[in-house]
Amino acid sequence: MDLYLLMAIVSLADSMAKRLELKSGLQGETLVRKGMMKGRRKPSPQIRIAPDINILKIGGHGVIDYGREVMHPLCTEIGTLSKKHKLLIATGGGGRVRHIMDIGIDLGMPTGVLAELAGKISEQNAIMVSILLSKYGGTRIHTGDLLELPMLLKLGILPVTHGTPPYGLYEHPSRSGMIPPHRTDTGAFLIAEVLGAKNCIIGKNVDGLYTEDPFKNPDAELIRDITAKELIRMNLEDMVLEPMVVELLKDAVHIREVRIINCHKRGNIEKAINGKNVGTIIRAE
Numbered sequence: 222m223d224l225y226l227l228m229a230i231v232s233l234a235d236s237m238a239k240r241l242e243l244k245s246g247l248q249g250e251t252l253v254r255k256g257m258m259k260g261r262r263k264p265s266p267q268i269r270i271a272p273d274i275n276i277l278k279i280g281g282h283g284v285i286d287y288g289r290e291v292m293h294p295l296c297t298e299i300g301t302l303s304k305k306h307k308l309l310i311a312t313g314g315g316g317r318v319r320h321i322m323d324i325g326i327d328l329g330m331p332t333g334v335l336a337e338l339a340g341k342i343s344e345q346n347a348i349m350v351s352i353l354l355s356k357y358g359g360t361r362i363h364t365g366d367l368l369e370l371p372m373l374l375k376l377g378i379l380p381v382t383h384g385t386p387p388y389g390l391y392e393h394p395s396r397s398g399m400i401p402p403h404r405t406d407t408g409a410f411l412i413a414e415v416l417g418a419k420n421c422i423i424g425k426n427v428d429g430l431y432t433e434d435p436f437k438n439p440d441a442e443l444i445r446d447i448t449a450k451e452l453i454r455m456n457l458e459d460m461v462l463e464p465m466v467v468e469l470l471k472d473a474v475h476i477r478e479v480r481i482i483n484c485h486k487r488g489n490i491e492k493a494i495n496g497k498n499v500g501t502i503i504r505a506e
Contacts, residue, residue, distance in 0.1 A: 267474050269417025271370050274307040275494050276418045278384055278409035281315025283426035283461075284484045285346050291485055292353060298487055300357030303379045306494050307419075309370070310354070311384040311412060312346040313405040314339055326399050336392035336401040340385035343405050351381040367412065384408040406463040410470070410479060417475040422493045424484030425461050429501030434459050448504045462503070470505050477505040 242248050250257055277299070279285060285292060302308065321338045330338070351361035358379040364387050366373070366380070373380055384405030392401045403411075406423055413421035432455075433441035444452075449470045462481060470479060482489045482500035492499040 267417065269475060270368070271307070271309075271374070271416040271418060274309055274370065274374070274416060274418045275420040275422060276309050276311060276409055276413040276416070277490060278311045278406060278421075278423045279313065279350065279484060280423070280425050281313030281318065281343065281346055281405070283313075284424055285312065285350070286315040287426070287485075292350075294487065295484060296350070296353040296357075296359075298490060300354055300359070300379070302491055302494070303354075303357055306491075307374055308379060309412065309416075309418075310350060310359075310379070310381045311405065311409040312343050312350050312381065313384055314343040314346060317342045317345075318404075322400065330399075332394055332399050332401055333388075333390035333392045335399060336385070336403070337389050339401060339404065340383065340387075340389065343383035343385045347381050347383040354379055354381060367416065370416065382412070384412075386411055402463075402465045404463050404465075407465045407469065410466045410473075410476065414469075414473050414476045420494060421476050421479045422490065423462060423466075423479060423481045424490070425481060426483065426485055427461055428483045428486075429481045430461055430503070432457065444501055445498075446502050446504070448506055450506070452503060467503060470503065473505060479503045 247257075279295075284295065299308065299310065318339045321342065322335055325335045325338055347361050351359045353359065358377050359381055360373070360378045362369075362373070362380045362382050364382065366382075370380060384407075386403045386408035388401070388403050392403060395402050409423065410421055412418070427435055428443055430444045430447070430452075431441040432444065435441045435443075449467045452467050462479070466479060470476070480493050480500050480502050482493050484490070489499050
């Protein structure tokens with residue numbers, strides 16, 4: 222074999238054995254090593270994209286499904302508040318989600334497909350709520366529009382989006398059963414966290430979080446203030462809030478508390494925005 226050809230082969234083999242790296246603080250890291258962040262310089266504080274905005278999630282099952290009797294006065298209240306406070310409305314799915322989930326489970330649909338189907342319904346509710354709020358600047362926005370919020374708010378727009386987070390077919394497998402764990406409460410929380418919002422308020426048809434379903438047990442105790450860890454330890458059989466919100470709250474950077482209020486009672490939203498004692502507060506710690 223020609224000497225020069227042999228040297229070229231050896232050189233090529235040597236170069237192929239070396240990883241081509243770009244100089245960075247994470248050079249050579251697997252990104253899963255437990256002690257990866259130890260010893261590194263303190264990271265910059267995360268930017269709060271919209272620190273003055275209040276994320277208000279309107280439940281589908283607990284609020285929207287009640288129709289005009291609840292929604293018309295509620296939208297008047299929200300529209301009036303939007304002139305004083307920056308708001309983003311996230312919508313839940315409601316009874317139609319339960320219907321499509323039941324059919325999907327019966328047909329053996331994977332969890333990711335169930336998430337896709339549920340998301341379509343909360344989108345329908347977002348369209349209807351944005352129309353109800355249209356005279357106050359209500360405008361339906363999509364997930365990709367969230368980074369445009371600073372501009373949209375300056376234009377006087379009252380943004381309305383669906384609460385289902387965009388995991389879609391990539392939804393995490395459920396720990397039990399097939400119901401997608403990331404639903405509209407979780408989506409509202411994740412929106413608030415990434416925006417660095419002022420508040421994350423979850424609107425329901427009850428006065429807050431109870432030890433049991435108050436519609437089944439009128440003597441159930443209302444929990445006014447609790448930490449995420451305390452709530453997880455209680456291991457409640459049923460909650461008015463998606464369990465995933467409580468899990469995520471423990472590690473959140475910007476949103477360190479979530480408030481659950483009764484949207485059927487006028488004045489509760491503004492009280493929650495202003496930090497008044499209303500509903501239930503779940504704190505990160």
